[in-house]
Amino acid sequence: MSEKIASVNVGCSNSKKLKWFAWGTGGLIVFIGLLVFVVFLVLHPSKPSFNLEDVTVYQFNVSKVPPYAINIIMQVTLSSRNPNSRIGLEYQPLHVYSTYRDQQITMAYLLPPTYQGHKEPVVWSPPLTGYDMPISPYSQQSLDQDWHAGVVLMNIKLQGDVKWKVGTWISPKYHLYVHCPANIRFGDLNNGGPNLIKGQPVDHCDVEIAS
Secondary structure, three states: OHHHHHHHHHHHHHHHHHHHHHHHHHHHHHHHHHHHHHHHHHOOOOOOEEEEEEEEEEEEEEOOOOOOEEEEEEEEEEEEEOOOOOOEEEEOOEEEEEEEOOEEOOOOEEEOOEEEOOOOEEEEOOEEEEEEEEOOHHHHHHHHHHHHHOEEEEEEEEEEEEEEEEOOEEOOOEEEEEEEEEEEEOOOOHHHOOOOEEEEEOOOOEEEEEO
């Protein structure tokens, strides 16, 4: 009988030790996580900067009769720089596409996940294409006027998720929105449009990060 009691006492003691060990380990993990988070806040992370380095249009045609649609083949070069000296950035899959008057005129191109280290630049050069991309009659009229005037204002947009990384700690996802305007200057419009046109960035890219 006494042996059974001793066995039960030993079992209870081991169970208590395991509980205390689990609580201690969990508390240590929470403490380390909070410590890294506080350090993250103290470091005041800055959002990355983006620039539109190049825009090249290889094909651009707009239907003259309804239903109105655009056919376009282009390539853009976007660069990003991480201004933080102690914080890395993890870009989740990013989508790049082009718009005209808030209407999407190319399919979204999926960029692979990318890690950006401290003070590190990253460059992407995705091709953007749109075949029979529908546009509204109002946009078609505006585009026709801009096209014949020789300048079309397009917007290159990038959307996706980004995470901050400090040591082994990784933040939750934040939504990244990048907006880069560019003037596409068309010269010779004979025979349906130009074969190759270089675009000119209008201004710096606007960058927004939201939770």
